[in-house]
Amino acid sequence: MNYGKKGVRNKQKALHSKSAKWGRKFALTFFNVIIIAVVAAAVIGVSAGLGVFRGIIDSAPDIGNINVQPTGFSTFVYDIDGNQIAKLVSENSNRIPVTMDMIPEYLPHAFVSVEDERFYEHNGIDIQGIIRAGVIGITSGTFSEGASTITQQLLKNNVFTDWVTEDSFVEKAERKIQEQYLALELEKVSTKDDIILNYMNSINLGQNTLGVQAASQRYFNKSVSDLSLSECAVIASITQNPSRLNPISHPDANAARREKVLNNMLKQGYIDQPEYDIALADDVYSRIQSTNKEVADTSVNTYFVDALTDDVLEDLVAAGYNETQAYTLLYTGGLKIYSTQDPEIQEICDNVFSNPENYPDNVRWYLNYELTVEKKNGDMENYSTEMFKEYFKESNLKFNLIYSSQEEAMTAIEEYKAAVMNEGDEVYAEKINLTPQPQVSLTVEDQSSGVVVALVGGRGAKEGSRTLNRATDTVRQPGSTFKVVSTYAPALDSAGLTLANIQNDAPFNYADGTPVRNWYGEAYRGLCSLRLGIQDSLNIVAVKTLTQITPRLGFDYLQNFGFTTLVENEAIGGQIKTDIVQSMALGGITRGVTNEELNAAYATIANHGVYIKPRLYNTVVDHDGNVILDNTQPETKQVIKETTAFLLTDAMVDVVTKGTGGSVNFGGMAIAGKTGTTSDYNDVWFAGYTPYYTTTTWAGYDNNTKLTGEEKNLAKKLWRTVMSEIHTDLPNEAFSVPAGIVTATVCSKSGKLPIPGLCDATLSTEYFAEGTVPTESCNVHYQGSICQYSSLPATEFCPFKVEGVLELTPIEDVSLQSGSSATAQVTNPDGSVSTVTVPPNQTNLCPHNAEFFATPGYEAIIEQQRNEIQQRNIAAQQAALAAQQAAAQQAAEQQQAEQPQQ
Structure with missing residues (x-):
């Protein structure tokens, strides 16, 4: 700084400057x-x-006008004629409202501890919870932490029921603000007890239950007022995800959640350490399993309605509803469900499947047995079906819970109780479930529209709603029914093969060396067309064909046919499993298929190659008449060409006219179909169709016991009985031939154009898609010089030439593990004709080529071969003479027997 006289003057000048003043x-x-x-x-x-x-x-809604109490209306299901076939009411969903004086103190505390720990302190919204959720979301990058209070959840489920239709962020934000506002307002006019009570009466608690009373009765077979701490924790654990945390189907997941509930209750002071220890040690899930089958719905719906219910619930969730809302809407929303069930066809199916005359006389019974014993000292001991089975397997290793009569089963039960109970013990609970065997299922579909008109999920008395449905829920091995959809469909559709193409039914191994077995034993049929392979269900022909077109192609077609149970590459039991294997041709897959999906695949072929996702309902209408689910335009796709569908159909007509399915024929109606039998006779199927309907029947034991005797034909018998009645008043129709189909004459032994004079005895007329008629001549029949030693076409150097006719097996692709062999007809020197099987030879010519004659010592080899030829001729002559003598002897004996007695 300059503090001199000059500096001071400069400073004064700057301070009094007008420009500086204006700048400031x-x-x-x-x-x-x-x-x-x-x-x-x-x-x-x-x-x-x-x-x-x-x-x-x-x-926002006026707090004075809203009602947070659970309400509901009955839901009705109608068939195609408008008849009511089911009523889904609140009682069927097991909603039973209770008052606060019936609720044990543990229960609301269990919900609060895990769903809203500051419920009793906040005024409707939890600011601390919102901040916590935000911090977790920011730090983790995933905003999945919930911050809704029980008050907000109650409003969301019972007031803001249309929140699933919100499309934009603005709509969601608006609803969230209103939800929080109303939560504050609701807390001003309602007590905490009223809010938690309405919440507990409303929530979805799995197993088709709404509300804590229904859940208590379903899982523990007692009133909610009698629940223990452990049982309260089980129920409170369900609400986060009623399917995944279901204590019956997913006890381990529920147990993990229950432990969290108990930990929270202890931490928050609702229970003390002794109460916690007792509850955590409680074997509650064994108790739940033992009471599961004792509790049945008040109204038992049919298998069709069960499957329909599952589909509607699934579609509601897909439409945006959460599981609680979907259940609530279905069972208390006053819906009208217009199903696809044809009452006449369903009645036919029900009558046929319930008629004892349609089953083998020796009905057997599959036992599931559970026992709870109260010991003399008051302790409880539970005994499961598996424990029952292990007890009897100690004396009979083949014991499989199957009994020849119900009386025999009851005797075994008494023996078991005597073995496990001591003096002073009492039976506390006992569940006996005897199911007739073999079991069955059926699906009937109108292939032109994809509607399922009838469905049967089992035989015997149906004990409850939404029980095991063998038509839609059970997966079983499809056997030979898979040959058509996994192998022949892709082979004809995109792999360049035709029904005339030939495979050699001869010994053949899978890639791992395991032999492929034919169902008819160890014999082989030689050259067979694909048509014959379908007609007679030839295993080796199918496996060779799938190997040729590749299992990957077959798997891709199966997925397009609508199968959802296939395994592409999945870790199961510590091993990587895949269905993209050669055995897929014969139905050898990891999990199996459902009846409904197998039937839909065959309906695709019947529907000219167009897949339509099977549907059990057309529309679902809400209480106000608004359509909330429209199922009239289902998923469709062209899976195979129309010409391919016709070729498969025509081949499967042969199955039921002259092949393995002949017993299903009735009247003059056109029928196409395919039998299916697993190698061990655990499952038998028949999938087939007419110009009107596609139907698939299955039979087998629930525990995979081997079918015997008449049981093996049960699927075909039921199919014929049902379909013949369904078609009683329908005019006979033939399958239509689409444009693009032509016929041609081929040699049935080669699948190629016949050679005049050689193939006259093996001519066959076959259908082809345009552009696939063979252009090459027969490569099986041969006329000319034949090597008498090898019975192959002779080389120009062959010393054993004779003139004759050969039937050769063409050399197959190396990937099919085959060389060439031949069955030769050779004229012997004495004029007789011999038939000789020729060993494999990749050249299809005899071995006497230039290389042979260049081999040192070939003269000795020729001499040895000449001797072999002589020995064969002698043996053939002796065999012919023996045959002549035997025939003469038989004729003489017959003539003597026919002379009149003196």
Whole structure:
């Protein structure tokens, strides 16, 4: 700084400068304007925000007009004629409202501890919970932590029921603001007990139950007022995900959640350490399993309605409803469900499947048995079906819970009780479930529309709603029914093969060396067309064909046919499993298929190659008449060409006219179909169709016991009985031939164009898609010089040439593990004809080529071969003479027997 006289004068001059004064004034003014603008913008923004917020609040429902108590209306199901076939009422969903004096103190505390730990402190919204969820979301990058209070959840489920239709962020934000606002308002007019009570009466608790009373009766067979701490924790654990945390189907997942509930209750002071220890040690899940089958719905629905219910629930969730809302809407929403069931066809199916005359006389019974014993000292001991089975297997290793009569089963039960109970013990609970065997299932579909008109999920008395449905839920090995959809469909559709193509039914191994077995034993049929392979269900022909077109192609077609149970590459039991294997041709897959999906695949062929996802309902209408589910335009796709569908159909007509399915024929109706039998006779199927309907029947034991005797034909018998009655009043129709189909004459032994004079005895007329008629001549029949030693076409150097006719087996692809062999007809020197099987030879010519004659010592080899030829001729002559003598002897004996007695 310059503090001299000159510096002071300069400073004074600068202070009194007019330009400097104006600069300072302008800067100060500009700064003030900026400050005012910022303040004004903030005031305007806050005002606008407050205005928008006020508008959202003003548009919220009036707290005086809303009702958070659970309400509901009956849901009705109708068939195609408008007849009511089921009524889904709140009682069927087991909603039974209770008052607070019936609720044990543990139960609301269990819900609060895990769903809303500050429920009794906050005023409807949990600011601390919102902050926590936000922090977790920011730090983890995933905003999945819930912050809704029990009050908000109650409003969301019972007031804001249309939240699933919100499409934009603005709509969701608006609803969330209204939800929080109403939560604050509700807390002003309702007590905490009223809010938690309505919440407990409303929530979905799995197993088709709504509310804690229904859940208590379903899982423990007692009133909610009698629940223990452990049982309260089980129920409180369900609500987060009623399917995944179901204590019956997923006890391990529920147990993990229950432990969290108990830990929270201990931490939050609702229980003390002794109470916690007792509850955690409780074997509650054994008790749940032992009471599971004792509890049945008040109204038992049919298998069709069970399957329909599952489909509607699945579609509601797909439409945006959560599981609680879907259950609530279905069972208490006053819906009208218009199903696809044809009452006449369903009645036919029910009558046929319930008629004892349609089953073998020796009905057997499959036992499931559970026992709870109260010991003399008051302890409880539970005994499962598996424990029952292990007890009897100690004396009979083949014991499989199958009994020849119900009386025999009851005798075994008494023996078991005597073995496990001591003096002073008492039977506390006992469950006996005897199911007639073999079991059955059926699906009937109108292939032109994809509607399922009838469905049967088992035989015998149906004990409850939504029980095991063998038509839609059970997966079984499809056997030979898979040959058509996994192998022949892709082979004809995109792999360049035709029904005339030939495979050699001869010894053949899978890639791992395991032999492929034919169902008819160890014999082989030689050259067979694909048509014959379908007609007579030839295993080796099918496996060779799938190997040729590749299992990957077959797997891709199966997926397009609608199968959802296939395994592409999955870790199961510590091993990587896949269905993309050669055995897939014969139905050898990891899990199996359902009747409904197998039937839909065959309906695709019947529907000219167009897949239609099977459907059990057309529309679902809400209480106000609005359509909430429209299923009239289901998923469709062209899986195979129309010409391919016809070729498969025509081949499967042969199955039922002259092949393995002949017993299903009735009247003059056109029928196409395929039998299916697993190698060990655990499952038998028949999948087939007429121009009207596609139907698939299955029979087998629930525990995979081997079928015997008449049981093996049960699927075909039931199919014929049902379908003949369904078609009683329908005019006979033939399958239509689409454009693009032509016929041609081929040699049935080669599948190629016949050679005049050689193939006359093996001519066959076959259908082809345009452009696939063979252009090559027969490569099986041969006429000319034949090597008498090898019975192959002779080389120009062959010393054993004779003229004759050969039937050769063409050399197959190396991947099919085959060389060439031949069956030769050779004229012997004495004029007789011999038939000789020729060993494999990749050249299809005799071995006497230039290389043979260049081999040192070939003269000795020729001499040895000449001797072999002579020995064969002698043996053939002796065999012919013996045959002549035997025939003469038989004729003489017959003539003597026919002379009149003196």
